[in-house]
Structures are given as structure tokens and as C-alpha cells.
Amino acid sequence: xxxxxxxxxxxxxxxxxxxxxxxxxxxxxxxxxxxxxxxxxxxxxxxxxxxxxxxxxxxxxxxxxxxxxxxxxxxxxxxxxxxxxxxxxxxxxxxxxxxxxxxxxxxxxxxxxxxxxxxxxxxxxxxxxxxxxxxxxxxxxxxxxxxxxxxxxxxxxxxxxxxxxxxxxxxxxxxxx
Amino acid sequence: xxxxxxxxxxxxxxxxxxxxxxxxxxxxxxxxxxxxxxxxxxxxxxxxxxxxxxxxxxxxxxxxxxxxxxxxxxxxxxxxxxxxxxxxxxxxxxxxxxxx
Amino acid sequence: xxxxxxxxxxxxxxxxxxxxxxxxxxxxxxxxxxxxxxxxxxxxxxxxxxxxxxxxxxxxxxxxxxxxxxxxxxxxxxxxxxxxxxxxxxxxxxxxxxxxxxxxxxxxxxxxxxxxxxxxxxxxxxxxxxxxxxxxxxxxxxxxxxxxxxxxxxxxxxxxxxxxxxxxxxxxxxxxxxxxxxxxxxxxxxxxxxxxxxxxxxxxxxxxxxxxxxxxxxxxxxxxxxxxxxxxxxxxxxxxxxxxxxxxxxxxxxxxxxxxxxxxxxxxxxxxxxxxxxxxxxxxxxxxxxxxxxxxxxxxxxxxxxxxxxxxxxxxxxxxxxxxxxxxxxxxxxxxxxxxxxxxxxxxxxxxxxxxxxxxxxxxxxxxxxxxxxxxxxxxxxxxxxxxxxxxxxxxxxxxxxxxxxxxxxxxxxxxxxxxxxxxxxxxxxxxxxxxxxxxxxxxxxxxxxxxxxxxxxxxxxxxxxxxxxxxxxxxxxxxxxxxxxxxxxxxxxxxxxxxxxxxxxxxxxxxxxxxxxxxxxxxxxxxxxxxxxxxxxxxxxxxxxxxxxxxxxxxxxxxxxxxxxxxxxxxxxxxxxxxxxxxxxxxxxxxxxxxxxxxxxxxxxxxxxxxxxxxxxxxxxxxxxxxxxxxxxxxxxxxxxxxxxxxx
Numbered sequence: 049x050x051x052x053x054x055x056x057x058x059x060x061x062x063x064x065x066x067x068x069x070x071x072x073x074x075x076x077x078x079x080x081x082x083x084x085x086x087x088x089x090x091x092x093x094x095x096x097x098x099x100x101x102x103x104x105x106x107x108x109x110x111x112x113x114x115x116x117x118x119x120x121x122x123x124x125x126x127x128x129x130x131x132x133x134x135x136x137x138x139x140x141x142x143x144x145x146x147x148x149x150x151x152x153x154x155x156x157x158x159x160x161x162x163x164x165x166x167x168x169x170x171x172x173x174x175x176x177x178x179x180x181x182x183x184x185x186x187x188x189x190x191x192x193x194x195x196x197x198x199x200x201x202x203x204x205x206x207x208x209x210x211x212x213x214x215x216x217x218x219x220x221x222x223x224x225x
Numbered sequence: 226x227x228x229x230x231x232x233x234x235x236x237x238x239x240x241x242x243x244x245x246x247x248x249x250x251x252x253x254x255x256x257x258x259x260x261x262x263x264x265x266x267x268x269x270x271x272x273x274x275x276x277x278x279x280x281x282x283x284x285x286x287x288x289x290x291x292x293x294x295x296x297x298x299x300x301x302x303x304x305x306x307x308x309x310x311x312x313x314x315x316x317x318x319x320x321x322x323x324x325x
Numbered sequence: 326x327x328x329x330x331x332x333x334x335x336x337x338x339x340x341x342x343x344x345x346x347x348x349x350x351x352x353x354x355x356x357x358x359x360x361x362x363x364x365x366x367x368x369x370x371x372x373x374x375x376x377x378x379x380x381x382x383x384x385x386x387x388x389x390x391x392x393x394x395x396x397x398x399x400x401x402x403x404x405x406x407x408x409x410x411x412x413x414x415x416x417x418x419x420x421x422x423x424x425x426x427x428x429x430x431x432x433x434x435x436x437x438x439x440x441x442x443x444x445x446x447x448x449x450x451x452x453x454x455x456x457x458x459x460x461x462x463x464x465x466x467x468x469x470x471x472x473x474x475x476x477x478x479x480x481x482x483x484x485x486x487x488x489x490x491x492x493x494x495x496x497x498x499x500x501x502x503x504x505x506x507x508x509x510x511x512x513x514x515x516x517x518x519x520x521x522x523x524x525x526x527x528x529x530x531x532x533x534x535x536x537x538x539x540x541x542x543x544x545x546x547x548x549x550x551x552x553x554x555x556x557x558x559x560x561x562x563x564x565x566x567x568x569x570x571x572x573x574x575x576x577x578x579x580x581x582x583x584x585x586x587x588x589x590x591x592x593x594x595x596x597x598x599x600x601x602x603x604x605x606x607x608x609x610x611x612x613x614x615x616x617x618x619x620x621x622x623x624x625x626x627x628x629x630x631x632x633x634x635x636x637x638x639x640x641x642x643x644x645x646x647x648x649x650x651x652x653x654x655x656x657x658x659x660x661x662x663x664x665x666x667x668x669x670x671x672x673x674x675x676x677x678x679x680x681x682x683x684x685x686x687x688x689x690x691x692x693x694x695x696x697x698x699x700x701x702x703x704x705x706x707x708x709x710x711x712x713x714x715x716x717x718x719x720x721x722x723x724x725x726x727x728x729x730x731x732x733x734x735x736x737x738x739x740x741x742x743x744x745x746x747x748x749x750x751x752x753x754x755x756x757x758x759x760x761x762x763x764x765x766x767x768x769x770x771x772x773x774x775x776x777x778x779x780x781x782x783x784x785x786x787x788x789x790x791x792x793x794x795x796x797x798x799x800x801x802x803x804x805x806x807x808x809x810x811x812x813x814x815x816x817x818x819x820x821x822x823x824x825x826x827x828x829x830x831x832x833x834x835x836x837x838x839x840x841x842x843x844x845x846x847x848x849x850x851x852x853x854x855x856x857x858x859x860x861x862x863x864x865x866x867x868x869x870x871x872x873x874x875x876x877x878x879x880x881x882x883x884x885x886x887x888x889x890x891x892x893x894x895x896x897x898x899x900x901x902x903x904x905x906x907x908x909x910x911x912x913x914x915x916x917x918x919x920x921x922x923x924x925x926x927x928x929x930x931x932x933x934x935x936x937x938x939x940x941x942x943x944x945x946x947x948x949x950x951x952x953x954x955x956x957x958x959x960x961x962x963x964x965x966x967x968x969x970x971x972x973x974x
Contacts (some may be wrong), residue, residue, distance in 0.1 A: 050253060052227055055227045056229060057228060057247075058280075059231075062235070063235070063238055063239060063242060064241055066242040066262055067242055069246065069255070069258060069259075069262070070242065070245060070249065070250055070259060072248035072255070073252075075252060075254045075293050078252075078254070078255050078258055079258065080264065080273070082258050082261070083288040083294065085239075085262065085316045086265065089239075089265060089269060092232065092235070092269060093269075093272055095227065096232065096236070096273060096275075096276040097276055098275070098276070098284055098287075100284065101268075101272065101284045101288065101324070102227045104288065105265070105268075105291075107287055107296075108291050108295065109261075109265075109294075112295065113261065113294065113295055113298045114268065116298060116299070117257075117258065117298070117302070120254070120302045120305065121254065123306070124305075124306065124309050125313070126254070126315065129261065136307050140249060141293075142281060142320055143248050143249050144245060144249075145240045145247070145303050146244075146248070147242070148241070149237060150239035150240075150241050150244055151237055151240075152242065154237035154241070155233075155234055155237050158230070158233045158234070158237065173227060173277075174279050178281060179281060179284060183281050184281060184284045184285065187266070187281055187282060187284070188283050188285050188288065189287075191282070192282075192289075193278070195285075195289060196285075196288075198287070199292040199293075200268050201279055202292060202293065202296050203280050203295065205290060205296070206295070206296030206299045206300050207298075207299065208243060209299075209303065210299040210300055210302070210303035211303075213303035213304055213307050214298070214303040214307065216305045216310075
């Protein structure tokens with residue numbers, strides 16, 4: 049019973065914060081709402097016995113990625129920029145309708161694809177150390193060693209790409225001067 | 226305890242909210258954040274299935290998705306910086322150069 | 326036996342690359358050194374491998390060298406591989422040897438030409454291609470060489486491309502050869518289709534050939550006829566001979582090398598190589614023999630009335646090639662190859678000699694303005710006379726043995742007939758007449774050139790006369806490798822080639838051939854004497870008309886002025902081809918261009934472009950360029966696909 053209460057509590061926060069995030073005009077507030085949503089999701093991870101990944105979610109997302117967002121916002125000195133020209137009510141309503149249909153379809157798919165008796169009930173008990181650092185790590189470094197190593201290349205490429213993109217080239221500097 | 230279906234529906238909901246953010250928001254930064262939210266919605270579904278089938282491999286996938294998300298954020302933000310530097314704006318509607 | 330045969334064609338290739346890539350940076354001495362050395366090395370290696378071949382027992386005289394696999398595509402497998410058997414050995418020695426001599430000669434002949442480097446580059450490329458042609462161990466590689474020599478022929482005919490007639494002649498040669506190549510390709514396809522291989526070892530194995538082809542069947546007849554079409558193109562036979570006389574626009578050593586001694590004999594080589602297949606198609610054999618002998622007499626008669634010294638020799642070449650095809654057509658392949666070899670010697674010598682004359686006459690090629698050169702250019706005269714005696718078939722010189730063998734075989738062979746022999750004999754008489762007419766007009770009589778040219782008359786330099794002398798020696802002794810049985814020899818040449826002529830062996834019963842030979846011993850002798858007498862008579866006629874009684878020639882010409890006109894105009898074959906083939910093509914092409922291409926095709930294409938352009942203008946607003954619109958449409962697409970999955974999945 050307590051589990052269910054915690055689930056609903058976290059779920060409402062996660063979705064509510066997400067909705068608030070996309071409604072904000074000020075990007076700093078958006079980032080903070082996203083942090084809230086992610087922390088609530090981390091609670092759900094823990095409920096699913098994914099302790100390690102839940103911890104990673106907080107550390108990587110709130111600790112690194114979203115801080116990066118904040119840095120960029122500060123770097124660009126963005127405030128609640130007013131974009132002007134309200135979009136039409138019809139346009140917004142139709143877009144919300146599209147996402148609602150998307151949601152409905154996804155739910156229908158989950159219903160159709162997943163096996164009802166397993167999805168409708170709580171999953172069977174799992175081993176004590178399911179989702180622990182040790183277990184995830186042993187999978188990561190044994191079965192998934194090559195994909196894991198490949199992510200390092202991906203990150204390297206991303207770093208190089210980011211540096212190249214964000215760097216001011218010489219001609220630009222001359223113009224600035 | 227909580228049925229797995231609850232998590233899946235929640236994940237679908239978060240994904241839909243993220244999608245709404247991408248198509249409704251005009252702020253490039255918020256669009257990027259919405260994409261991050263969609264990725265995390267997918268992560269939640271993966272974790273839920275992983276728990277349901279009692280296989281820990283899903284956690285590894287989530288781990289890799291984190292790496293992808295980090296890379297994507299880095300490159301995306303770099304692009305936003307570029308655009309802002311050139312156009313003094315992060316309003317997605319201002320960039321319609323593809324038209325010509 | 327395996328030997329590095331690739332060394333033979335390698336050196337001319339290196340020479341070609343060196344001279345070609347460094348064109349314009351080398352001195353004349355270096356260029357000629359590279360060119361001549363490379364061909365000389367080829368000859369030496371050819372000689373080495375020839376002796377290796379001789380050291381093997383009769384039945385196992387094959388040297389192979391697989392260089393690399395060229396095309397491995399499923400069942401279709403082609404190697405770049407070389408094959409040296411008695412037949413290709415003869416060809417390699419003739420090609421590289423004559424080429425070497427002509428390279429040396431060219432140093433003198435081309436000395437003042439601006440395109441010196443270019444000339445030797447082409448010449449080396451030619452030698453390389455020709456060696457590939459004769460050394461190839463499959464039809465496809467042979468075809469590569471075949472096309473290579475065709476290209477070089479085109480380049481060298483049009484060597485003085487500033488002259489319109491030269492570049493036209495080059496184009497003509499190329500296009501006419503294209504028709505033949507088309508036939509060769511189709512023939513090749515049939516062979517591959519039926520036997521599943523283009524390797525000589527498989528496709529020309531009598532056992533394989535007999536298992537897939539019926540003797541005299543439609544398929545084998547079609548294949549051999551198509552390949553013969555290729556041979557008529559390359560070797561200038563009726564109906565595709567028209568390019569060869571025009572090819573004389575090229576430098577004279579080129580005429581000697583490509584258009585007399587080597588390239589034009591490729592067709593004969595190809596047929597001799599494919600003798601297994603040809604022996605299985607009697608209808609084709611008859612066609613080959615008839616076309617060969619018809620070409621011989623046809624071209625020989627044209628040569629009677631030409632005034633250009635090189636044109637006489639050109640028609641003579643066509644006529645002699647006709648002899649070789651006659652030999653092939655009557656199943657005397659080795660006799661054809663024998664004549665090919667001796668012809669290479671004396672015809673190269675004739676051309677080089679005429680080149681020497683033209684050189685001395687400052688480019689004059691019309692015999693009516695020559696005469697009396699005997700005293701002025703003794704070496705040229707004597708060597709030229711030897712070659713003339715050889716080609717006319719005076720006993721003791723090489724031409725006698727080879728030509729006589731062909732005549733005898735065309736009379737005695739199961740495939741021959743008395744008519745073929747008779748036409749061949751008449752052609753021999755004509756040959757004697759026009760060759761001696763040429764000699765008498767050029768070297769005897771009064772000097773008819775203008776005084777300016779007369780002052781500059783001189784014997785050619787040593788670098789030209791030495792090759793002439795070497796070829797003269799070869800023209801004399803070249804025939805002694807194949808002395809017929811009847812004259813006490815044992816025809817070693819034919820024996821040497823026997824392992825290659827599997828087709829002949831397969832069909833002619835040994836005892837039968839022996840019996841007929843014994844029976845016809847005296848006949849052979851009689852025919853031989855008869856042909857010699859006939860040749861002598863025609864030589865006397867030439868003497869009568871062009872030395873003793875010059876007026877008589879003119880009178881004769883007037884009397885038969887109609888006939889003379891026809892012969893002088895080469896039977897108007899060029900005009901006929903022009904009217905029947907070229908003009909309709911031009912008119913048809915014009916129609917296709919003006920009506921079909923411009924109106925229909927262009928109209929269709931432009932119409933499509935206009936329609937699509939209009940349609941895109943209509944669709945253009947969809948490309949708003951706004952990112953959110955695109956993502957929205959993208960999501961709608963996702964929704965539609967998910968919906969389809971839900972409803973139908």
C-alpha cells in the first residue's frame with residue numbers, strides 16, 4: 049500500500065513537472081522543473097529495483113547534463129525571451145490533440161503487445177541483488193564490453209563536434225575586433 | 226506492490242508530454258530539454274520491462290542511452306550556441322532558411 | 326611446363342610507358358634506344374622460350390604462365406595467362422623479330438619527323454598488344470590484344486593527323502574493324518555459351534568441342550562464321566578489306582609492320598588457333614576458302630593498275646592474305662601460318678624498300694615519276710628484287726615454298742577443289758606481273774622525276790639498309806624450314822605445328838592422307854613446274870610491257886580502257902559502300918537527329934521537366950522551413966504508422 053502511495057506521488061510530480069517545464073517562458077525555470085521531474089523518475093527507478101541506474105540518472109542528468117544547460121543559458125544571457133506573435137489557438141489545440149492521440153496509441157500498443165497477466169500484476173520477486181552495481185557492472189563489462197567501449201568513441205566524437213561547432217574561428221575574431 | 230502496466234502508462238504519458246514540448250515550444254533550448262525528457266520516458270519503459278522479465282540487461286541499455294543523451298546534449302547545445310551567435314535568437318520560427 | 330612468359334610482352338610495355346610518360350623530355354637517341362632495346366629484349370626472351378619449347382618432347386610442347394586471375398565471376402573465369410605452344414612461338418618470333426628490325430629502320434626513316442617520340446610510343450604499344458594477342462591463352466585476353474593492335478593501327482594510320490586524308494583513313498580503319506570485332510565478340514559469346522569456357526585449353530579441346538557441338542551443326546557454323554567476320558575485318562578480306570589500302574596514309578615502316586607483316590595476319594592466326602572448331606564446320610571452311618581465294622584474285626587484279634607504289638603493295642598484301650585464308654579454308658592451317666611467316670619477311674622488306682625509295686624521292690609515291698633508281702640506290706634495289714622474287718614464287722626463295730604448298734593443298738585437300746587451285750594459280754601470275762611492273766617502273770627505264778628531286782637522290786643511310794639486308798636474307802632462307810616432301814625435304818615446319826592442329830588430326834585419317842600423298846607425288850611436281858612456268862611467263866609480259874615496248878602498255882590500256890577504268894577505280898567498291906551503307910546511315914542519322922532526337926526525345930524530357938516543375942511550384946508552400954511544422958508532420962506520420970500497426974497488426 050505504501051508502495052502504491054509513493055508511486056502515485058512520484059508519478060504525479062514527474063508528469064506535472066514535465067508539463068510545467070514545457071509551459072515556461074524562462075529557460076532557467078524549465079531546467080529546474082526538468083530536474084524535479086527527473087528526481088521523481090529516479091524514485092520510480094528505485095521502485096523497480098534499479099538502484100544503480102536511478103542513482104546514475106540523478107548524477108548524470110541533474111549533475112551534468114542539466115548543469116550544462118544552465119551554463120549555456122548563462123553564457124547566452126537568456127532571460128524569459130518574449131517571442132511575440134502568439135500562435136493560434138487552433139494550432140496549439142491541434143498539437144495537443146496529436147500528442148493525446150500518440151499517448152492513446154502507445155497505451156493501446158502496450159496492451160496489445162505485452163502479456164496481460166504479467167503486465168496487469170506485480171512482477172515476480174527478483175533476486176536480492178537485482179539492479180545492484182555489481183550485477184549491472186558484470187553485465188556491462190562482460191557481455192556488453194564492446195558496445196560500452198563504443199560509447200566512449202561516441203562521446204569522443206561528440207566532444208570534438210561540440211568544440212568544433214562552438215569555437216569561434218579566426219575570421220570571426222577579426223570581425224569582432 | 227505496483228503492477229508493471231502502471232509504469233508503462235506513465236512512461237507513455239511522459240513521452241507524450243515530451244513530444245508536445247517539441248512541437249509546441251518555440252524555444253530551441255526547451256525543445257532540446259523535451260527531447261531529453263522523451264529519452265528518459267523510453268528509459269523508464271526499458272527499466273520496467275527489465276524488471277518484468279527479470280533481466281538486468283535493460284539497465285545496461287539505459288546506461289548506454291545516458292551516454293547518447295549526454296553526447297546529444299553536448300552537440301545540440303553547441304549548435305544552439307552557434308545559432309545564437311550568428312542570429313542573436315533561439316526562436317525556432319526564425320530559422321526558416323530551408324524554405325529557399 | 327611453367328615459365329615466366331610475361332617477360333616477352335613486358336618490355337615493350339615498359340618502353341611504351343617510359344616513352345609515353347616522358348614524352349617531349351627525352352632526346353631522340355634515348356627514345357629510339359628505349360624503344361629498340363625493349364623490343365630486342367622481347368625477341369631475345371621469345372628466342373629463349375622457343376628453345377625451351379624445342380627441348381620438350383613433341384607431344385608436350387606447351388609452356389604456360391598464369392599471371393593472375395582477371396575475372397572470377399561465378400562460372401565465368403578468365404585468367405591473364407600466357408600460352409606458348411608451337412603456333413604462338415612462331416608468331417612471337419615473327420612479331421618480335423620483324424618488329425625489332427622495323428624499329429631499327431624507323432630510326433632512320435622517322436629521323437626528321439616532329440612526332441618522333443609519339444611514333445615510337447605507339448609502336449611499342451603495338452608490339453605489346455600484338456604479343457598479348459598471340460600469347461593469350463583464352464579468347465578474351467586475345468581480344469584485348471586484338472583491340473589493342475586495332476587502336477595502335479588507328480593511331481598510326483592517322484599519325485600525320487594534320488592531313489585530312491590520314492585522319493579519315495584512320496577513322497575508316499577503326500570503323501570497318503569495329504564491324505569485324507562485333508562478329509568476333511558474338512562468336513566468342515557463342516563459344517562461351519556452349520562450352521562454358523573461353524580458355525583455349527578447354528574450349529579448343531577436341532573432346533570438349535565434339536561433346537557440345539555437332540559436326541556441321543548450326544551453332545558451330547554460326548560461331549565460326551562470326552569469328553571469321555572478325556578475321557575479315559582485321560585481316561582485310563572481302564567484304565571488309567577496304568580500310569587496308571587507305572591505311573597506307575601512315576608512315577611506311579608502320580605499313581610494313583602493322584599493315585603487312587603482323588597485325589593483319591592476326592585473323593589467320595586466330596583461325597589457325599581455332600582449327601578444332603573450324604574443322605567441325607565444313608560450311609564455314611568452304612566460306613573461308615572461297616572468300617580467301619576471291620580476295621586474292623580481286624585484290625591482285627586491282628594491284629595491276631595502281632600507280633602509287635604503296636597502294637600496289639597494299640593490294641598485294643590483301644591478295645597474299647587471301648592466300649593464307651585459302652590455306653585455312655582447305656584445312657592446311659600450317660601452310661597458312663607458313664605463308665604468314667614468309668610473307669612477313671618479304672612483304673616487310675618490300676614496304677621498307679618502298680619506304681627507302683619514297684625517302685629518297687622526298688615523299689613522291691607515284692611510280693610514273695620514278696624510274697632508273699637501280700644505279701642510284703643499289704642496296705635498296707637488290708633487296709627489293711630479292712623480295713619481289715620471293716613473293717612471285719621463284720624456286721629457291723621463301724615465297725615459293727609457302728605459296729606452292731598452299732596451291733598444292735588447295736588442289737589436293739579434301740576441302741579444296743581444282744577451281745580454288747586455278748584461281749590461286751592465276752593470282753600467282755598476276756602477282757608476278759604487278760610486282761615486276763613495280764620493279765621495272767621504279768628501278769629501270771629512264772628517270773622521270775624532276776631535276777630537283779634527281780639531284781637529291783641518294784641511297785638511304787646504314788640504319789635503313791642494314792634492316793633491309795637482314796630481311797632479304799630472311800626472305801631467301803625463310804622457306805627452308807618447310808621444304809615439302811616432294812623436293813626431298815620433310816616439311817619440318819608442318820611437323821612442328823602438328824600438336825596445335827588437333828582439329829586436322831581428329832578428322833583426317835592418317836593412312837588416308839598418306840595414301841593420297843603417295844598417289845599424287847607426280848601430280849604435285851607437275852603442278853609446281855606449271856606454276857613456275859606461268860610466273861615466268863607473266864614476268865616476261867611485265868618485261869615486255871614496261872621495259873622493251875613501253876608503247877604497248879599504253880596501247881593495251883587504250884584498247885581495254887573500260888576495264889582499266891574499273892580496275893584503276895578499284896572496282897568502285899568504296900563508292901558502292903558509300904552509296905549503299907554510308908549514305909543511308911547518314912540520312913537515317915539526320916532523320917533521327919532532327920526528328921526523333923530533337924522533337925520526340927527532347928520534347929519528352931523537357932515536357933517531363935516542365936510538368937514536374939509546375940507540380941513542385943504547387944507543393945512549395947508545404948516547405949515552410951519552420952522546424953516545428955516539420956516535427957509536427959513527423960509526429961503525425963508516427964501516429965499514422967502506429968495506427969496502421971494497431972488496426973492491421
